[in-house]
Amino acid sequence: xxxxxxxxxxxEFDKYFEIVKRQKVGLEFQTFANPSLKNVKKQVRxxxxxxxxxxxxxxxxxxxxxxxxxxxxxxxxETMKWxxxxxxxxxxxxxxxxxxxxxxxxxxxKIPNWIQRAKxxxxxxxxxxxxxxxxxxxxxxxxxxxxxxxxxxxxxDKRLKICLDVGHANANSEMSVYxxxxxxxxxxxxxxxxxxxxxxxxxxxxxxxxxDEGTIDFKKLMKLVKQHCPKAILAVETxxxxxxxxxxxxxxxxx
Numbered sequence: 001x002x003x004x005x006x007x008x009x010x011x012e013f014d015k016y017f018e019i020v021k022r023q024k025v026g027l028e029f030q031t032f033a034n035p036s037l038k039n040v041k042k043q044v045r046x047x048x049x050x051x052x053x054x055x056x057x058x059x060x061x062x063x064x065x066x067x068x069x070x071x072x073x074x075x076x077x078e079t080m081k082w083x084x085x086x087x088x089x090x091x092x093x094x095x096x097x098x099x100x101x102x103x104x105x106x107x108x109x110k111i112p113n114w115i116q117r118a119k120x121x122x123x124x125x126x127x128x129x130x131x132x133x134x135x136x137x138x139x140x141x142x143x144x145x146x147x148x149x150x151x152x153x154x155x156x157d158k159r160l161k162i163c164l165d166v167g168h169a170n171a172n173s174e175m176s177v178y179x180x181x182x183x184x185x186x187x188x189x190x191x192x193x194x195x196x197x198x199x200x201x202x203x204x205x206x207x208x209x210x211x212d213e214g215t216i217d218f219k220k221l222m223k224l225v226k227q228h229c230p231k232a233i234l235a236v237e238t239x240x241x242x243x244x245x246x247x248x249x250x251x252x253x254x255x
Contacts, residue, residue, distance in 0.1 A: 002254070002255065003233075003234045003250060003254035004026060004056055004233045004234065005025045005235075005236070005247060005250045005251065005254070006025055006026035006056060006233060006234070006235040006236070007019055007020050007023070007027060007028065007235070007236050007243060007247060008028040008030055008060070008192070008235050008237040009027065009028065009029060009031070010237070010240070011030050011031050011034065012240070013029070013031055013047055013050075014050075015240065016240070017050060019243055019244050019247065020054065022244075023244065023247045023248070025247055026054060026055065026056030026057060026058070026235075027056075027058075028057075028058045028059065028060060028099070028235050029047060029051075029059045029060065029095070030059075030060045031043060031047065032044075032059060032060070032061070032062070032086065033060040033061060033063060034062070035062045035064065044089055044092055044093065048092065048093050048094070051093070056096065056233075057093060057096065058090075058095050058096065058098065058099060058136075058190070059086060059089060059090040059093060059095045059099070060086075060098075061098050061099065061100045061101075062085070062086065063100065063101035063103070066078065066079040066103045067079060067102070067103030068083075068103055068117075068118055068121040068122075069103065069104060069109065069115070069117045069118040070109075070117070071117070076117065076121055079103065079121070080121065080124070080125060083098075083100060083125060086098055086100070087133065090133055091132075091133070096132070096133060096134065097134045097136055097189070097190060097233065098134075098135050098136065099136045099163045099190065099192075099235075100135055100136070100137055100138065101138050101140055102118060102137050102148075104141070104142060104147055104148075104151075106141060106142065106143050111147060111150070114147075115147070115154050118151050118154070118155070119155050122155045122157065122160060123155070126157055126159055126160075131158070131159055133159070134158075134159055134161055134189055134190075135159060136161050136163035136189055136190040136233075137151065137152070137161070138162075138163040138164075138168070138192065139163075139164060139165055139168050139169060139173070140172065141168075142169075142172070143172075143173050143175070144173055144174060144175040145179070145183045145184050148187075149184060149187065152187045153187075161187060162184055162187045162189060162190070163188075163189070163190040163191065163192060163235075164180055164181065164190070164232075165191070165192035165237070166191065166194070166195075166216055166221065167192065167193075167194040167195065167196050167206055167208060167214075167237070168192075168206060170195075170196055170214070170215065170216055171198055171205050171207075172206070177216055177221060178220065178221065178224055181221070181225060181228050181229065182224065184228075184229070185229060186228070186231075187229075188232045189229075189231070189232055189233065190232060190233045190235065191225070191229075191232050191233065191234050192235050192237040193211070193218075193234060193235065193236050193237060193238070193246065193250075194207075194208045194209060194210075194211075194237045194246075195209045195211050195214030195215070195216045195218070195238070195242075196208070196209055196214045196215070196216075197214050197215055198214070198215045208237060208238055209238060209239065210238050210241065210243075210246055211245070211246045211249050212242075212245075213242065218249065218253075219253065222250075222253050222254060225254075226254075234250055234254065236250070
């Protein structure tokens with residue numbers, strides 16, 4: 001397993017890009033996840049020029065308050081607008097993947113109805129898209145992997161895979177991170193990797209710590225990744241202090 005390792009820039013492009021250059025890894029652009037970003041075209045030109053020699057690139061789409069399976073047609077339409085916005089920027093930056101959130105919130109909708117609306121949404125989204133970019137749906141509030149599994153299987157399109165955010169799974173779900181990997185298996189095309197202390201005193205601790213600063217055992221995790229989703233892109237999404245050490249860990253453990 002020779003991994004495709006990338007570093008998320010945490011909306012601090014210049015700061016994190018120094019590690020990208022030094023470690024010779026790929027990059028996830030996160031600046032454009034901000035829907036209030038000013039001077040978008042200027043930012044695209046600037047980051048495109050700086051990262052022009054980086055081979056493997058991905059982009060995080062806007063996600064706040066969006067929901068592609070919502071029962072509200074206007075919200076699905078708004079979600080489509082922002083996903084198309086992200087797709088256009090990703091194309092210009094030369095990205096091969098886009099990380100999105102589908103907006104699913106447990107207990108707010110009947111799951112079969114939500115899945116059907118999601119399926120319709122993705123069919124419309126992909127109708128005018130080529131196969132140069134894969135969309136990676138990231139987990140956030142899901143209690144387990146079942147809804148994401150149903151969504152991916154219902155759409156059944158090679159351009160749609162899962163971004164397993166192990167920190168979100170550890171902090172928000174009732175299923176272990178290791179079982180997320182086992183159950184989603186090859187549906188996982190991308191991973192956001194960071195650590196935290198899970199649920200402590202019923203408080204969500206999505207801390208984005210380094211790999212050795214939480215309750216996830218990353219050596220155990222990477223063994224499962226090799227077994228169940230060896231082709232997944234591995235994107236480090238730790239805080240700055242833990243980023244370079246995390247990249248070095250992946251280089252050592254994912255040869």
